[in-house]
Every structure is written in structure tokens, then in C-alpha cells.
Amino acid sequence: MADETLVTQLAPQRTRRGRWYQAAALRSISALIVREMSTRYGRKPGGYIWALLEPLGMILLLSFAWSLLSRSPSLGTSYILFKGTGMLILQMFTTLGNAVGHAISFSRPLLFFPRVTWLDALLARFALNTLVLLCVMTVILTGIMVYEDIRTVLDWNKIALAVLLTALMGLGVGCLNCYLFTRFPVWQNIWAILTRPLFLISGIIVVYEDMPQIAQQVLWFNPLLHLTGIMRDGFYPIYTPQYISLVYIGLWIIIPMVIGLLLLRQFHRDLLNR
Numbered sequence: 001m002a003d004e005t006l007v008t009q010l011a012p013q014r015t016r017r018g019r020w021y022q023a024a025a026l027r028s029i030s031a032l033i034v035r036e037m038s039t040r041y042g043r044k045p046g047g048y049i050w051a052l053l054e055p056l057g058m059i060l061l062l063s064f065a066w067s068l069l070s071r072s073p074s075l076g077t078s079y080i081l082f083k084g085t086g087m088l089i090l091q092m093f094t095t096l097g098n099a100v101g102h103a104i105s106f107s108r109p110l111l112f113f114p115r116v117t118w119l120d121a122l123l124a125r126f127a128l129n130t131l132v133l134l135c136v137m138t139v140i141l142t143g144i145m146v147y148e149d150i151r152t153v154l155d156w157n158k159i160a161l162a163v164l165l166t167a168l169m170g171l172g173v174g175c176l177n178c179y180l181f182t183r184f185p186v187w188q189n190i191w192a193i194l195t196r197p198l199f200l201i202s203g204i205i206v207v208y209e210d211m212p213q214i215a216q217q218v219l220w221f222n223p224l225l226h227l228t229g230i231m232r233d234g235f236y237p238i239y240t241p242q243y244i245s246l247v248y249i250g251l252w253i254i255i256p257m258v259i260g261l262l263l264l265r266q267f268h269r270d271l272l273n274r
Contacts (some may be wrong), residue, residue, distance in 0.1 A: 024121045028116045032107055032124035055091050059084045074207040075236045076152075085235050086204035088137045090160060092130075093170045093224060094195050099129045101144040101181045101191070102175025104264075104271055111272055118268040120213040120235050122171075122178060130167050137163070158234035161273060165249050166227050175260030182271040208243055216243075223252040 038054055059080060104111065104244035107121040129263070180187040199205070202224035208216060219225055226249050227242040264271075 029124045029127065032110065032116070033122060033128045035110075036106070036125065036128055045225040055088060055140065059087050059140070074210050075232060075239055076150075078144065078148050078150055080148065081141070081150060081235070082232075083204060084141055084144055085231050086202065086243070087199065088133075088140065089228050089231050090165050090198055090202055090204060090224060092133045092166045093132060093164070093173075093227070094139070094198070094263025096126065096129055096167060097173040097177055097195075098191070099125045100171055101177025101188075102180050103178050104193075105175075108272060118264055118272075122175065124173070126167075126171050133167075134163070152235065153237050155234040156236070158230055162227055162231035163236060164247075165230070165253070168253045168257075169223060169227070169249065172255075172257035172260070175264065176256040177260070179260055179263040179267070179271070181274060183267070198222075198224060201225070203232075207232065207239070208241065223249050 073079050075082055103121040103125045104118055106125065107116070111118060111121060112118045145152075177187070177191060181191075201219050201222055208219070208225055208229060211219065220243060226244045229244050232239055233241055233244075
């Protein structure tokens with residue numbers, strides 16, 4: 001009976017303590033977001049405009065170059081929309097994988113404060129960069145459809161699914177990169193090399209169905225090819241990709257995320273002192 005009374009008395013204290021920790025985490029994440037907004041974009045000429053111009057320039061360049069080689073894109077009639085629906089998915093993955101991967105090194109001075117944790121740094125970078133990328137994606141794709149007067153029936157559920165899965169995969173790979181970037185600096189160079197050819201093998205230039213059979217068998221294992229397929233499925237009603245595996249995408253989200261988080265939890269103090 002006494003034990004039950006003690007548990008009853010301690011329960012409100014645990015609840016208040018849990019709420020206090022949650023509030024402290026939110027304050028830390030918000031402060032880290034504001035800091036990155038001021039340092040990453042606030043001090044550069046043009047600020048957030050470059051976040052919009054860089055992907056837009058690449059989309060226009062790819063569209064112009066490919067229009068010289070082919071009369072029409074694999075889907076629809078707009079080269080810019082076709083390249084944009086693929087390129088922006090690739091940009092979201094690579095940007096998040098890189099930004100989250102540098103979370104500890106970027107916020108290292110603040111991580112020595114007891115109320116700021118390595119997890120706060122990861123979540124802050126993920127939240128800010130995801131928000132920026134979503135705004136960029138919305139502005140570019142909306143602008144393309146308005147400029148070229150493209151009228152189609154959009155499947156918002158599939159578009160949202162593609163964006164959500166891409167963001168989560170960027171977070172998962174970013175968690176693993178966060179450990180590898182800090183522990184083994186050479187991995188930053190390896191990551192840059194590995195991500196450069198992705199725009200050639202991720203369905204940005206041509207859809208999976210138009211690739212040679214041998215290429216399909218190999219490139220199926222590229223998860224970005226599945227994500228661009230879902231995105232295109234949302235923009236083109238006539239396109240129904242049959243090769244997409246949500247289970248395979250889920251493995252690419254969960255496995256790197258779990259491994260990365262476990263390594264960071266175990267070795268984050270060593271990484272801070274490197």
C-alpha cells in the first residue's frame with residue numbers, strides 16, 4: 001500500500017520533469033535553427049535566393065541540353081517539369097544527407113553546453129533544411145506549371161509521399177554521415193564522389209521503363225529511382241510505375257538511421273573532442 005502511494009506521488013513529478021525536458025529540447029532546437037538561419041543565409045549576399053537559383057539553374061541547363069538530343073521528354077511535353085520533378089527529389093536527399101551529416105561539426109561550440117544535445121543539432125538542421133527545400137520545391141514546380149500553362153490532375157497523396165520518404169531517407173543517411181564525417185573526415189570526399197553521378201542513374205533524365213534491360217536490373221537497387229518514380233506518378237496521371245518498392249525504401253530509411261543514431265549515442269563525446 002505504501003509503495004502504491006509513493007508511486008502515485010512520484011507520477012506528477014515525472015510528468016512535470018518530462019515536460020520540462022521537452023520544453024528545453026524545443027528551445028535548444030529553435031535556438032539552433034535561428035543560429036543557422038543567421039549564419040548560413042543571413043551573412044551571404046542574396047541569402048535564400050541562392051537556395052532557389054541553384055536548383056533552378058541546373059533544371060534549366062539539363063532541360064535545354066536534353067531538348068537538343070530528343071524531341072520530347074519521356075513523360076508529358078515539358079522538359080523543365082520532367083527534369084524538375086526528378087532533380088528536386090535528388091537535391092532534397094543529397095542536401096539533407098550532407099546538412100545533417102555536418103550537424104555536430106556545425107554546432108560543435110554549442111554542444112558543450114549541458115542543455116544542448118547532439119540530437120538537438122541533428123533535428124535542427126533537418127527541420128530548417130527540409131523547410132527551405134519544401135519552399136524551393138513549391139516555388140519552382142508551381143512556377144514551371146504556371147509559366148508553361150501545364151494543366152494536369154495532380155495526385156497530392158503520391159507527391160506528399162515522395163517528399164516525405166525522400167526527407168526521411170536524407171535524415172537516415174545523414175545520421176550515419178554525421179558519425180562518419182566527424183570520425184573519418186575522408187568520408188566527406190567519398191560522399192561527394194558517390195553522389196555526383198546520381199543525377200545520371202536516378203531517373204532524372206529518363207524514366208526507369210525507358211532504360212535498357214540490363215540497366216534496369218542494376219539500377220533498381222538505387223532507392224532514389226523509386227522516389228523519383230513516386231514523384232512522377234503524382235505529376236503524370238498516365239504514368240503508373242510498377243517497379244517501386246516501399247519496403248526497399250523503408251530499409252534505406254531505417255537501417256542507416258538506426259546505425260547512425262546508435263553510433264552517435266555511443267561516441268558523441270569522443271566526436272566532440274576530436
